[in-house]
Amino acid sequence: MTSPLLTALLGGLERVLPDAAVLRRAIHADPYLSGAEGPTRDRFTAEAGWLDWRPLAGTGAWARTGPGGPAVGLRAELDALPVPEATGVEWASRNPGVMHACGHDIHLAALWAVLSAARGLELPVGLVPILQPREEVTPPGARDVVASGLIDDEQIEAVVGVHVQPQVARGVVSTGVGAVNAAYDSFEIEVRGRPGHGAYPHVAVDPITTLAQVVSAVAALPASLIDPTHPTVVSFGQISGGTAPNIITDVATATGTIRTFSERDRARLHDAITRTVDGIAAGRGAVAATRFIAGGPALVNDPGLAKRLDTMLAGMGLTVAETPFRSCGSDDFAEYGTVSASLMAFVGTGGGEGIGLHHGAFLPDREALRLAAQTYAAGYVAAAACLVD
Numbered sequence: 001m002t003s004p005l006l007t008a009l010l011g012g013l014e015r016v017l018p019d020a021a022v023l024r025r026a027i028h029a030d031p032y033l034s035g036a037e038g039p040t041r042d043r044f045t046a047e048a049g050w051l052d053w054r055p056l057a058g059t060g061a062w063a064r065t066g067p068g069g070p071a072v073g074l075r076a077e078l079d080a081l082p083v084p085e086a087t088g089v090e091w092a093s094r095n096p097g098v099m100h101a102c103g104h105d106i107h108l109a110a111l112w113a114v115l116s117a118a119r120g121l122e123l124p125v126g127l128v129p130i131l132q133p134r135e136e137v138t139p140p141g142a143r144d145v146v147a148s149g150l151i152d153d154e155q156i157e158a159v160v161g162v163h164v165q166p167q168v169a170r171g172v173v174s175t176g177v178g179a180v181n182a183a184y185d186s187f188e189i190e191v192r193g194r195p196g197h198g199a200y201p202h203v204a205v206d207p208i209t210t211l212a213q214v215v216s217a218v219a220a221l222p223a224s225l226i227d228p229t230h231p232t233v234v235s236f237g238q239i240s241g242g243t244a245p246n247i248i249t250d251v252a253t254a255t256g257t258i259r260t261f262s263e264r265d266r267a268r269l270h271d272a273i274t275r276t277v278d279g280i281a282a283g284r285g286a287v288a289a290t291r292f293i294a295g296g297p298a299l300v301n302d303p304g305l306a307k308r309l310d311t312m313l314a315g316m317g318l319t320v321a322e323t324p325f326r327s328c329g330s331d332d333f334a335e336y337g338t339v340s341a342s343l344m345a346f347v348g349t350g351g352g353e354g355i356g357l358h359h360g361a362f363l364p365d366r367e368a369l370r371l372a373a374q375t376y377a378a379g380y381v382a383a384a385a386c387l388v389d
Contacts (some may be wrong), residue, residue: 002312002315002316003312003381003385005121005123005124005162005304005381005384006312006316006377006378007075007113007341007382008117008118008121008142009118009121009145009377009380010117010316010374010377011117012117012118012119012121013114013117013370013374013377014117014201014371015117016113016116016117016168017113017366017369017370018375019113019116019117020110020112020113020373021068021109021366021367021369022338023043023044023108023112024049024105024106024107024108024109024369025091026043026091026102026383027043027100027105027108027109027176028038028091028092028093028105029091029092029093029094030039030043030093030094030095031079031080031095031098031099031100031105031111032078032079032095032120033079033080033081033082033098033136034079034133034134034135034136034137034141035058035059035079035133035134035137036059036182037059037060037078037079037080037133037134038258039057040057040078040108040133041060041133042081044061044078044108044112044131045061045063045131048063048116048129049054050119050224051063051065051115051129052063052064052114056131056132056145056148057132057133057134057141057144057145057148058134058141058144058146058151058335059133060078060130060131060132060133060134061080061128061131062076062128062130062131062150062154064108064126064127064128064154065115065118065119065123065126065127066118066123066124066125066126066127067123067124067125068080068385069125069128069155069280070125070126070127070155071125071126071127071128071152071154071155071156071157071209072125072126072127072128072156072157072158072159072160072379072380072383072384072387073128073129073130073151073156073158073160073336073340074111074114074127074128074129074130074159074160074161074224074376074379074380075109075132075142075159075160075161075333075336076104076107076108076110076111076129076130076131076132076161076162076258077102077132077133077135077136077140077141078104078108078131078132078133078135078252079105079133079135079136079137079356080093080095080098080099080100080101080102080104080136081098081099081100081101081136082097082098082103083097083098083099083101083335083358083359083360084096084097084099084360085099085101085360086361087358087361087363089188089362089363093136098329099360101357101358101359101360101362102136102165102362103349103357103362103364103368104135106164106364106368106369106372107148107162107163107372108131109373109375110369110372110373110375111129111371111373112375113117113369113373114373114377114380115129117373117377118380123384124384124385124388125328125384125387125388126156127311127380128150128154128218130145130150130159131168135332136277136335137184137252138271138295138296140296140332140335141332142296142332142334142336143332143334144336145335145336146336146338146339150268150312151339151340152339156340157340157387158305158340158341158342158343158383158386158387159333159337159340159341159342159343159375159381160301160305160342160343160344160345160379160380160383161331161333161336161342161343161344161345162344162345162346162347162372162375162376162379163331163344163345163346163347164346164347164348164349164368164372165272165281165325165346165347165348165349165350165357166196166348166349166351166355166356166357166362167325167327167350167356168321168325168346168347168348168349168350169230169321169348169350170317170348170349170350170351170367171283171319171348171367171371172319172320172321172348173212173318173319173320173321173345173346173347173348173371173375174315174320174324174325174345174346174348175301175309175310175313175320175321175324175343175344175345175346176228176301176302176306176321176324176325176326177300177301177303177306177307177308177324178333179255179261179299179300179326180299180300180301180324180325180326180327180344180376181258181298181299181326181327181328181329181330181331181333181334182231182259182260182261182298182299182327182328182329182330182336182345183259183260183261183263183266183294183295183296183298183330184257184258184295184296184330185257185258185270185295186218186255186256186257186258186292186295187252187255187256187257187258187273187290187291187292187293188254188255188290188291188293188309189211189214189218189253189254189255189258189277189288189289189290190251190252190253190288190290190291191207191211191214191251191252191253191277191281191286191287192207192250192251192286192287192288192289193205193206193207193211193248193249193250193251193252193284193285193286194248194250194285195248195249195250196247196248197246197247197248198245198248199246199250200210200245204248205248205284205285207241207246207249207250207251207252207285207286208241208248208252209244209248209282209284210252210280210284210286210288211241211252211253211254211388212240213241213280213284214254214276214277214280214281214288215254216234218234218236218256218276218277218279219234219235219236219296221234221269221272221276221301222269224226224249225268225269225272226260226268226269227265230260230261230262230265230326231259231261231326231328232258232259232260232265232269233257233258233259233260233328234257234258234259234269234273235256235257235259236254236256237255237256237257238252238253238254238255238256239252239253239254240251240253240254257331258270258273258275259328259330260298261290261298262298267385270292273290275292277290278290278320286330295330295332296330296332296335297334297335297337297338298334299330299331299333299334299337299342299344300334300337300342301342301343301344302341302342302343303341304336304341305341305342305382305383305386306343306385306387308382308385309345309349309378309379309382309383311317311376312378312381313375313380315325316374316378318371318374318375321346321348325346331344331353341383341386343379343383345375345379346374347368347371347372348371349365349368350366353385
């Protein structure tokens with residue numbers, strides 16, 4: 001069973017999906033990196049020119065349709081990635097080294113389809129489309145949206161996001177109650193020793209071998225420190241140091257990422273990493289410094305909203321994941337959950353081909369666009385129903 005409003009929205013979607021597919025291809029062919037998304041924003045707002053768009057968080061925008069009072073926000077991301085495209089389609093990126101390799105082009109086109117389908121309908125609560133910049137970088141754009149006061153000013157009591165996900169089976173939608181993405185932080189470790197000749201290590205302090213011990217010890221911390229039932233990741237992504245094979249350098253550095261679902265685990269890891277780095281360095285006669293770059297919180301789906309949306313999706317004849325998708329990936333959409341009820345729905349695009357997010361050949365098809373638009377529409381109706389109950 002579906003509500004009359006959802007039935008009307010779904011019917012409208014079928015009429016506008018061909019145009020949404022054209023918009024998706026145009027956005028895909030002309031991508032822009034985080035902080036430079038103005039042309040993508042302008043293209044979208046021109047195609048949805050019946051709304052009064054206002055600037056947001058630098059290169060973003062928002063608008064409002066429907067009545068005053070409480071509202072539901074629908075978030076879509078504007079930015080692309082520094083990834084060379086390898087799809088081979090006619091509408092591949094025209095900007096060398098830049099590609100919509102995370103599905104943001106799908107999200108934007110799906111949101112446009114919902115706004116088009118809602119045009120002229122009598123909505124029960126306000127609908128606020130949020131064109132958000134800088135999802136792919138830190139500090140994230142969602143944090144600036146929250147800081148702008150938009151959520152409070154427009155009485156946005158629920159925010160819904162949709163993300164294509166190749167780790168979810170094609171045609172399946174996954175929501176889930178509680179945390180579905182991890183909190184994230186980055187860290188930088190610097191080890192300073194005493195330089196010298198590689199043939200005489202006894203008169204030098206080698207920061208590279210010291211850092212090697214640090215990397216092994218820090219990477220092992222989750223297994224010895226964190227409850228094994230709590231998903232936790234510490235990964236190193238970059239190590240650098242030295243200038244030649246026979247020179248012991250003076251400094252070596254490493255950077256990495258931390259993913260946790262518990263704030264307590266997050267704090268314990270920060271403290272343990274610092275103590276481990278300092279202890280190993282001191283034991284080798286080196287000096288170390290650890291710096292943490294704060295990321296964002298875990299992405300937590302509102303229980304009432306998730307359950308209502310699952311029921312609505314099933315009533316539409318869509319397949320809802322029996323076991324919700326959860327991962328140590330992260331998304332700045334989590335910032336909205338700190339000030340409003342929020343829900344992220346994952347639209348499955350998986351087909352066993354091994355091409356994932358941020359891959360140069362990642363290219364969801366038109367059915368993914370349809371399913372994303374249907375999920376946005378159902379998310380709005382489900383959230384609206386929660387607000388008027």
